[in-house]
Amino acid sequence: xxxxxxxxxxxxxxxxxxxxxxxxxxxxxxxxxxxxxxxxxxxxxxxxxxxxxxxxxxxxxxxxxxxxxxxxxxxxxxxxxxxxxxxxxxxxxxxxxxxxxxxxxxxxxxxxxxxxxxxxxxxxxxxxxxxxxxxxxxxxxxxxxxxxxxxxxxxxxxxxxxxxxxxxxxxxxxxxxxxxxxxxxxxxxxxxxxxxxxxxxxxxxxxxxxxxxxxxxxxxxxxxxxxxxxxxxxxxxxxxxxxxxxxxxxxxxxxxxxxxxxxxxxx
Amino acid sequence: xxxxxxxxxxxxxxxxxxxxxxxxxxxxxxxxxxxxxxxxxxxxxxxxxxxxxxxxxxxxxxxxxxxxxxxxxxxxxxxxxxxxxxxxxxxxxxxxxxxxxxxxxxxxxxxxxxxxxxxxxxxxxxxxxxxxxxxxxxxxxxxxxxxxxxxxxxxxxxxxxxxxxxxxxxxxxxxxxxxxxxxxxxxxxxxxxxxxxxxxxxxxxxxxxxxxxxxxxxxxxxxxxxxxxxxxxxxxxxxxxxxxxxxxxxxxxxxxxxxxxxxxxxxxxxxxxxxxxxxxxxxxxxxxxxxxxxxxxxxxxxxxxxxxxxxxxxxxxxxxxxxxxxxxxxxxxxxxxxxxxxxxxxxxxxxxxxxxxxxxxxxxxxxxxxxxxxxxxxxxxxx
Numbered sequence: 001x002x003x004x005x006x007x008x009x010x011x012x013x014x015x016x017x018x019x020x021x022x023x024x025x026x027x028x029x030x031x032x033x034x035x036x037x038x039x040x041x042x043x044x045x046x047x048x049x050x051x052x053x054x055x056x057x058x059x060x061x062x063x064x065x066x067x068x069x070x071x072x073x074x075x076x077x078x079x080x081x082x083x084x085x086x087x088x089x090x091x092x093x094x095x096x097x098x099x100x101x102x103x104x105x106x107x108x109x110x111x112x113x114x115x116x117x118x119x120x121x122x123x124x125x126x127x128x129x130x131x132x133x134x135x136x137x138x139x140x141x142x143x144x145x146x147x148x149x150x151x152x153x154x155x156x157x158x159x160x161x162x163x164x165x166x167x168x169x170x171x172x173x174x175x176x177x178x179x180x181x182x183x184x185x186x187x188x189x190x191x192x193x194x195x196x197x198x199x200x201x202x203x204x205x206x207x208x209x210x211x212x213x214x215x216x217x218x219x220x221x222x223x224x225x226x227x228x229x230x231x232x233x234x235x236x237x238x239x240x241x242x243x244x245x246x247x248x249x250x251x252x253x254x255x256x257x258x259x260x261x262x263x264x265x266x267x
Numbered sequence: 268x269x270x271x272x273x274x275x276x277x278x279x280x281x282x283x284x285x286x287x288x289x290x291x292x293x294x295x296x297x298x299x300x301x302x303x304x305x306x307x308x309x310x311x312x313x314x315x316x317x318x319x320x321x322x323x324x325x326x327x328x329x330x331x332x333x334x335x336x337x338x339x340x341x342x343x344x345x346x347x348x349x350x351x352x353x354x355x356x357x358x359x360x361x362x363x364x365x366x367x368x369x370x371x372x373x374x375x376x377x378x379x380x381x382x383x384x385x386x387x388x389x390x391x392x393x394x395x396x397x398x399x400x401x402x403x404x405x406x407x408x409x410x411x412x413x414x415x416x417x418x419x420x421x422x423x424x425x426x427x428x429x430x431x432x433x434x435x436x437x438x439x440x441x442x443x444x445x446x447x448x449x450x451x452x453x454x455x456x457x458x459x460x461x462x463x464x465x466x467x468x469x470x471x472x473x474x475x476x477x478x479x480x481x482x483x484x485x486x487x488x489x490x491x492x493x494x495x496x497x498x499x500x501x502x503x504x505x506x507x508x509x510x511x512x513x514x515x516x517x518x519x520x521x522x523x524x525x526x527x528x529x530x531x532x533x534x535x536x537x538x539x540x541x542x543x544x545x546x547x548x549x550x551x552x553x554x555x556x557x558x559x560x561x562x563x564x565x566x567x568x569x570x571x572x573x574x575x576x577x578x579x580x581x582x583x584x585x586x587x588x589x590x591x592x593x594x595x596x597x598x599x600x601x602x603x604x605x606x607x608x609x610x611x612x613x614x615x616x617x618x619x620x621x622x623x624x625x626x627x628x629x630x631x632x633x634x635x636x637x638x639x640x641x642x643x644x645x646x647x648x649x650x
Contacts, residue, residue, distance in 0.1 A: 010305075012298070045289060071289045074298045152448035183286045 001050055003072075008091045014072035015096075016046050016064040018057035027097035033060030034125060034264050035101035039089070039109030040064070041131075042194055043187030045071030048178050052249050055257035060264055065092060067109075069186045080189045082197045085112045090120060102126035102264065106249065107221060108190055111136055111197045117208045118199065126267045127206070128260065130213040131246050133225030134203055134232070136194040143191055149184035164217035164245035171250050203232035210236040211263040213256065215244030237263065270532045273363040274370075275490040275497030276355070276647065278307025278483030279606040281588075285447040285476040285595055288380030292321075293333050295479035296375030300334060303481035308494030309369060314483075316340040316358060316367030320350035321374055321599045330373065340367040346507055346641025347633015349546060351482070351602035353643045356503035358484040368486050375479030376597035385475050385598045386548065387463075396509075400638060408472060408549065410635035412464035415551035417517040417637075419466060421566065426466055428569035429550040430457035433470045433592050435578045436547060440589025442579075442619040447476045448593045471550040473591035473600070480602045482609075498609045501626075502533030502646040509639045521642020522559035522630055529644040530561075535626060537562055540646075542611055542621045543583055544604035544629040547590040553577075556630055560644065579619060587611060587619045604629040605645065612649040625649055 002021045005012040019029060028035070036056060038049040049064035056062040068075025068088060079085050089112060093099050102125050105113030110132025117127045148154035158176045160167075179187075210233045214226030223240065230238040239259040244252040280302035282295050296319070304310055317338040319327055327343045340361045344353050351372055358370035378385055386407035405413075418424045434454055440446035452470060460469035490497035504525030530536065537560075547553045554568035562583065563571040577585040586592075588607040591600045608627035610616050626648045634640035 010301070047289075066289075072294065074294070151450055152446075153450045181289045183284060 001053065006092060006095050008088060008095055011068050011075040012073060013068070013088075013092055014046065014066040016050060016053060018053055018062060028061075028063055030061040030098065034267060035098050036060055036062040036264070037089075037093070037098060037101050037103055038062065038064035039103065039105040039112050040067065040070070041107030041109055042190035043070075043179055043182040045178060045181055047071060048249065051253050052257060052260070055253065056260065059261065063098065070182055080192045082108075082111045082115050082193050085193065086115045086119065089116055093123060099123040100125040102128065102267065104128040104130060104260070105132060106130040107132050107246065108136065108194050111194060111199070114199050114203075114206070117206050118202055121207050124208045126263070127208045127210040128213065128263065129210065129229055130256070131215060131218055131221050131226075131248055132229070133221045134200040134228055135198045136221070138191045138195040143188070143195065146184055146188040146191060150188050162220055162246040164215065164243050164251055166217070166243045167245060167251045175247055175250055200228075203229065204234060206233045209267060211259070212236050212238045213248060213259060214238070214240050215246060215248045215251065216240050216242050217244060218246045220246035268363060270359060270363070270503065271501045271534065272487060272499045274359040274484050274486055275499045276482055276605065276609050277485050277490050277493040277495060277497055278303040278305070278309065279480070279609045280306055281445070281480040281603055281606045282375070282478050283445045284478055285445070286380060287377060287477045290377065292375035292377055292479070293330065294375070295377070295477070296330060296373040296481065297333055299375065299479045299481035300371055300373050303483050304371070306495060307483045307485070309483060311336050313369045314338065314371045316361055316370035318342045318351070318354035318358060318370060318372040319374065320345045320354070321376060336371070338367065340370070348548070348599035349601040349631025349633040349641050349643045350599060352605060352629060352631045352645050353505050353641070355482065355484055355500060355605060355645060356505055356643065359500050359503065362484065362486045368489055370484040372482040372484070372602065373479070374481070374599060374602045376599065377477045378598040379475045379477045383475070383598060385596070386472070397638070405638070406464070407635045408464045408467060410637045411549045411551055412467045414517045414555065414636040415466050415549070418551065418555065418568070421518065422569065424554070424569040426458055426468070427454050428573055429471055429554065430454040430468075432547070432550040432553050432572055432577065433457050435575070436586050436590040437593045438578060439587050439619055440593035443589045443594055446589040446594040447474055467549055467551065470592070473548050473596040474593065476595040476597055478595045478597040480606050482602060482605050495613060496650060498612045499648050499650075500645060501535070501648045502529035502531070503644065504528030505643045507639065507641045515637065517637045518555065518565060520555055520559040520632065520636060521640055522556050522632070522644065525630070525642050525644040526560040529646050533646040533648070535646065539626050540583070540628045541624045542587060542608070542627050543585040544608045544627065545585055546600055546604060546631040546633070547586055547592050548600075548632065550592070552632055552636065553585070555636065556632060560628070560630060579621065584621045587616060587621060599633065601631040601633065601643070604631055605647070608647050612647060
């Protein structure tokens, strides 16, 4: 899959796209279907979307980015607020001329997408909120764990709580491999940003056509989170993916891709 | 031609990352270069001298390609982790003789995430001059440990004295938000950590991290127009040390040869130095470097480093960033010595600032004590 860099406020943003290779600095191609931008979750990176990009690539123009300080993007410490990430997305869309687009946000990426839909509705053609919530409180023990990891006190511990019990260890290990790529200090910043995020009261203001995706076995952002989003965003559609935990795109990629394709076809 | 004040450091950047498995060494170096140039108020179009090390063969050309610069001077002198200090000295010469005006020095490495066993491989004995080490499989840490053993045998130096160095630098790392290890440690923690090569414990050794940095050096005239106040390169001494055809001395280092040159050029004395940046590959390296630089007599290092002398607030604050033992060590730490010294002289170090810092000394050692190593001393000063 081709990748390129765009300089956004001086920070090189690593960008995955599909189709023929483009020259550096040229706008992102939106030659077919919908322009779709994927945003990864806390401590993750754009590479996790490669499979989903390929599944959409024959009909649409999908793109994924590494947020600053994640993956291969520059920028050195995580923004510690969803607002800051939102500003990055806005600047990225301006530099790449990739509007109007459909924003697909997973978990923390979903928080960024909600805020972006609230603040820049004119630049979006649609909104997909995958395994996320209107409020993303992080347990104090988790914050402490990553605080310790950032200070060199704790070994990074990854569990399988993000995954459904039915998901194979191969997929879980692949996910851990992606998570390990992130500096613990960056992940901590992400969790702090999530912890501060609360859009519960503002959901009714979202006017963009919205699809809410959730995993039936998700314990990180459980089905009641997705149900809340579905109920409070007017006209939102809901698709629950069976046998998926928090990492639906890796656990049940086919189900997620078909839900996405069906939604994009309606827009 | 006088060396002192011909050129100044006007831009520095230490890459904040300590863990970057998804990045390349080129990317870390490039991000650092952009930030250091921005720090100086310059752009890559201004660069006409390029210096780097830690990369093989044609890599300086690859880096110039990557950065899209067309330098008039290229230098990839490689004498171990200290190489970048030599580059700074070479940059002064190149600038003083008009061969270039804006010199960029960069470094990038992913040693940690690519699992490079810095210092623990049996790497000596590959080349002919190393034939006397080859049969014994000496590693880098093994060579330094021999010197530590000798120091203990000759002078009664103790592990606790060496441990105080590690404890002090960790206290500094607590004040550095970017340091890799920030949990305070005690002398007992160091002594209880496992022995890597007797008498050096795990916590006597530098860490392995990812990272990189960049430094911009320019002429005295141009420095006046830069964004930050200049940090003058007042003196520089450089050499390589080796077993001298069998007259192997485990207690002498390159520093004994480079320091007098650097001090003479700068026209200052040891008492004038406000803070030191010493390449701390191992605790013994710091103790022996201070002796060889002339801060204390040979053999007095154990007593010299005791009683908090090297700590912030002590008489000779050293490695205020936490050093290679706590902050970062991607394999070649030399560049970070210049960067932290420059920040201290500019007064940019926040909680770990040395009050009214006017003169700093940076000394890098690359390679291994007791066998072959490069050594460079730089004396830096503000206006």
